[in-house]
Amino acid sequence: MHHDVLIVGAGHGGAQAAITLRQRGFAGSIAIVGDEPELPYERPPLSKDYLSGAKPFERILIRPAAFWEARGVTLLRGRRVVAVDPVAHTVTTADGGAFGYGQLIWAAGGRARRLACAGGDLAGVHTVRTRADADAMRAALPAVEQAVVIGGGYVGLEAAAVLRAAGKRVVLLEQADRVLSRVTGEALSRFYEAEHRAQGVDLRVGAQVRDIVGDGRQATGVRLGDGTVIPAQMVVVGVGIVPSVEPLLAAGAQGGDGGGDGGGVAVDAFCRTALPDIRAIGDCALHANAYAGGRRIRLESVQNANDMAITVAKALTGAAEPYHAVPWFWSNQYDLKLQTVGLSAGHDVAVLRGEPAARAFSIVYFRFGRVVALDCVNAVRDYTQGRALVERGARCDPAAVADITISLKDLAAAA
């Protein structure tokens, strides 16, 4: 079966690529191959409103079923691509299917990283990446008194918040000396640690997990480096993703080093891989990001998936523009709405704006005198007004930024 555009991955990036291609009048055949049985759906609610039960699955679908048929987008569900032949322009799926393509858009994202230690595959050990993951957690919840969350990234913290709201005792273990160490500065980490503790989470940083203990089938606890065992009827593992790019790399695409740059598949400013007619977008795409000072990074966010999808759809419809979208991100925990714009990694100055004790404040990050990012907690106005500072790489006086009587809008106008 041949498709003019074959999209591998039915997440935000894959779905948006198909939507934008049609919106821009692309008339060729389009198919999306995804390894899950579902229609394309939003992933962020899996650790928030879907996990808590606040939103049913139908409300997190990216589009209703009828949409894909109406737009002439074929959904090949429950099929995992295992090989790419860039010469023949075909992909092979695990069930033996073969699909030809004119253009291939690789939007396969990543899979949840598993624990390497013993017991990591026991029943009761959960990851939070797919609908099936979230459904398994929800099904297991009634029998859970205490849950251990391993990993203090956004997914782990959001899951902890949902579990607390469901009345569960929660222990959160972070290996580094603070939560969110990969994605934000220390002040925000400390704020979230304090909030989770105030909500009753037994949050421990610098925690070493030795293994998961169980009764041979079901996990019953988590053993720490010092030998103590924390009892748990549920273990949630939120230790990042492994980019799903092996078939592309095997076909000759250039990859990352898997270390400092986080792996993935290398793409240029138009999301082209080194292979002809193969582009890659979203979580798995290693790209030089202007907002990271041109460093090659992978960005795991809805924003990046959507905006790269639009970059590719434009390129394939004769209106190529390089990728240059300002990164933004959100995380909802308890009644805290965090919004981030820009990338704070590599900042040299962090300025607190407002009072964390008031639970509404921002942190403005600078690098070489220029604003590179903001983390805004319950501070939507700073988020929207600070965006212009990040987009422009504005130089402003840190003392003025710390003064909440001066709006960021005024600073942006003056910068």
Next chain:
Amino acid sequence: MPIITVVSRDGTGRAIEMDAGMTLMEGLRDHGFDELLAMCGGCCSCATCHVYVEPPSPATGEEDDLLALSAHRRDTSRLSCQITLTPDHDGLRVEIPPED
């Protein structure tokens, strides 16, 4: 169920019956108005579901701040994810603003 008139970015209008209880953003998304990106899925964290509505209605505090992200804000601007449809919305006119 309310009947909503929607004017797309290209100026064409359609009258659509939407389900009460859903948000206007969900109604627009599910009826194929693909200009609306609605990237955050309706949790009031971005401004990519911005629309103009007639008759106008006030934006809430956070929503009001987020609308500042659009260069095309007007007095009638709302984030469509913050409007939960009721039978009273019958006759609402919604216009999709220019691309930001």
